[in-house]
Amino acid sequence: MNEPHISGISAGFPDAWVGRAAVTWGLPAAADPGAVLPCVVLVDRAGGAEFAGLQRGLSALGVPSLRIDAQALAGLALTLEEDGSLRIDGRRIVPAVTWARHLPSRAAPGHAFPAPSPVMAGPWHALIGRLPELSRVRLPGAGDPGRLVRLRDAARAGIRTPRTIVTTDPATAAGTLGGPRAVVKPLDRHTTGTTPSLVTCPVPGTSTVPGTGAVPGAGAMPGAGAVPGLGVLRGTGAVPGTGPVRGVPVIVQEYVEHRAELRVHHVDGVLRAFRVTRPSPTAGRHHPAVTVAQVAVPEAVARAVRELAGRWELRYAAFDFLLTTRGPVFLEADGDGDWHWYETRAGVEDVSRAVLAMVRDLHARAARRNSAPAPGTTAGMPAGRTAGRASTGRAGEPVAEDAGLAADAGLDARVLGPLDLNMAGTPVPVTARKARLLIAVLLTLPNEVVPTEQLIATLWRDAPPLTARKNLQVYLSTMRRHLGDRISFHGRGYRMAVEPEELDLLRFHRLAGTGRDLRGRGETEAALEALEGALRLWRGGPLAEFAGVPMLDEAIGRFTEAYLAAGEDWAELAIEQGRPAEALTRLDEVLELSPDRERLVAARMRALACCGRTSEALSQYENVRRDLAARLGLPPSPALTRLYEEILRGEKQGAA
Structure with a gap:
């Protein structure tokens, strides 16, 4: 995910613009009032700083957006058309991406309506709750499973809970x-x-x-x-x-005694963490002694967050942990979790940028495949099941394949993150776990015949029912209704036919291979571009919902190894080209997956040295040396030791 460089996106709009109106439009200046716009729809309580800042950033990128004040719904002129579009205050839109926050049934306080009444509040919230169903993409993701389920799943993921x-x-x-x-x-x-x-x-x-x-x-x-x-x-x-x-x-x-709190924001696979320290457990957010600092995500926490976000199908969530002497303790995960306070106190905008990049890319994908609903479309059908397309993104900027889009292919499948499957621009409704597991297995081995017995063993482990083969055929028959003859039987097993541009895994391998070939030929800039395109396809925690399934664990290991290698290639090239600061940003993310991987460590040490942060480069070597000695009784490789000595002597690293 390529984060946009827009300053001040978390600062929000002036108070006069936020106001108390039911809606706030963020439309390109040249937008035709009569046109049907594929729009980002943001619904939140009044004065929400997060969505105000997000809308500001979207407007700067030319992405149409609409922000609805959940506390002023009674003043909203809204019509849901038969074709699935919305007419709001006279303007017709298609909700391409919808993100609704803080909207349980009782979220609208009584003063939001002329006469406080559940008869008025209930229908409004029912309609707002329906908006995500009309959209190509809904945020933060799937429904909220509740606190108790999340505590149980966190414990299963190996994180202590209270x-x-x-x-x-x-x-x-x-x-x-x-x-x-x-x-x-x-x-x-x-x-x-x-x-x-x-x-x-x-x-x-x-x-x-x-x-x-x-x-x-x-x-x-x-x-x-x-x-x-x-x-x-x-x-x-x-x-x-x-x-x-x-x-x-x-x-x-x-009550768990702890040294500090840790808030981890998961943004479509990107993790940003903040450490909160309080002078006492009762000190609230506005206490002057409360401190907030952006920190690296501990490896165990990062692994758990990605696994849980995948399991709960959340593109965005705020995870809260306590940091104790016995390790992290999971408290909760909130799809409505705010980030503005943490960024303001820490003096950064990293979460805002990641959120903006995510919403921009999701809108570009949805708008590329959607058009205005055609007359006669079934009422309530999500926009996007119609012919034609409305290509939008940044003005004049084509939507490139390395943004994760599968050109004009009918199928768009993704496994380098949460499982995502779309056909002809419409999400394929795969909800049953075994059906999702089946399609995930076939997609990790694209265009290969997977033996029937292997599929049965994967779906039912060591206890397949007597009807396992028949059940498998039912799952496959259901999938064929959505995917046609892409799934076929070949005597001993089943094969999923996928074109190179239809699966992110295949696009990743092509772009990464192209980058290495170009690097070998000395075409550095083209190599960097291809490798960057490959890395953008990684959405973090591939198929995390299936962690513990041996066949997929092995595949995820292969994917991760390929991602790490591409990250190493890109970082080394970026440092050679005099871009060590960019390399550091990427390396900090990649190293979360393998902190002791020596080629990554070497690249980060070089980048730190190039940025004048010699002491940090030397400290990183010492950390790796101690860890290897403690775990394996081995010293670092000779190559890493030579690099350490070069930096210690003050020898120049990176570009000449």
Whole structure:
């Protein structure tokens, strides 16, 4: 994913532009008011800094966008046309990409409507919830599986989680956890973005400990309900004036002692992390002693985040961890998680840029394959099932194959990240896990016959049912309805026919091979361009939802090795061409997958030395040396040691 270079994208719009209007348009100056635009639709609560900044960046790139204020829906003139397009305030659009945040059924407060009424709020949120279904792409991804499922999956991914109890009697439950403090959370998703409450338990008698994170004697803060013996957070079911929360199911968790918090933003495979340090557990975001710094993602966390994002089919999510002496502890993953506060406090815009690049690329892909819905299209059909195309991207810029698009092919399949399958511009609805696993296996071995017995063993491990062969045929028959005769039987197994431009894996191998050939011929710039194109196809965590399936684990290992090798080729060339700072940015991402890979380490040491960061280059060597000695009892390779000595002597690295 190539992140756009636009300054100030996280700063948002002037307050006068955000306003209280139902919609904010971000359209190219030359946009025809009568034209049907494939548009990015952003829905959020009023004044959301993240989407304000995103819309600003999209406008600068010429990507049409529409931002809807979820708290002013009653003033919105909207019609859903029979062809699946939307007419909003007189303008007709096709929702190519839709991202709706903070929209549980109760997200619209009463003052958003002339007369507070669920009769008014319910239909509006039902319609807004339908918008992603009308889009080629929806963000943050699939539906929210809920806190409890995410805790379970995180534990299965090898990350420690807090002891957790769901109860209607939090006072008693907190006492069973054994510690002096506990954390109370809502059972479902956030509604206001506040932090969980930290409470002291048990407290004799009945006491009210209001606020977010207050403990007895900490002083009163408005907005909390009361639980006998416990302080609770807004959003756990207690509403001011309604009495105790007892009788409403909430989550009660052990309080985990920790050194700091870690927020990891997953943006379509790109990871950006922030370390948050508080002077005390009760210090809120606006406490002057709270510090935020951008940090590298620990390897175990990066692996878990990519696996979980793939399993939950999330293109975007904010993952929260605690950093403890025993390793990271997973708290939650939120598809609505904000990034503006973290960036502002850390003085960076990396997440904003990654989000902008993701939405821009998704819109380019959707708009390239979509056109205005044709008359007679089935009502409610997602835009994109019609003939014709509306090619948009940056003004005058063609959508290149190295942005991940499969030219004019009917099939667009991707395995270098979450499984993604589209036919004739329309997502192929593969939802059953075994059906997804089957198509993933066939795509990792494109144009090869995969034996039937091997497919059965992969789908059912060591316990295939008596009907396994018949079930396999049912899955394949279903897939043929979408893919036609691309899937065929060849005596002993099945083959998936894929053209070179229809699968990201095949495009990756072609571009990476071309880059190496060009490098060997001395055509450096062309080689860099081809290798960059290959690297952009990597969306992180290939097929992470199938981690633990031996056949795919082996394939993912091959993919990762090819990606690392391409990253090494590109970085070495970039350093040779006097671009060490660019190489560092790429190397920091690639090294997450293999921190001790010596060719990558050597490239990063050279890049650091070229940037005048000699001490960091020498420290990296020492870190690798200690790690190899501890794990394998071996020293670094002679080549890496020679490079260390060259840098130590001050010899020039990189371009002459």
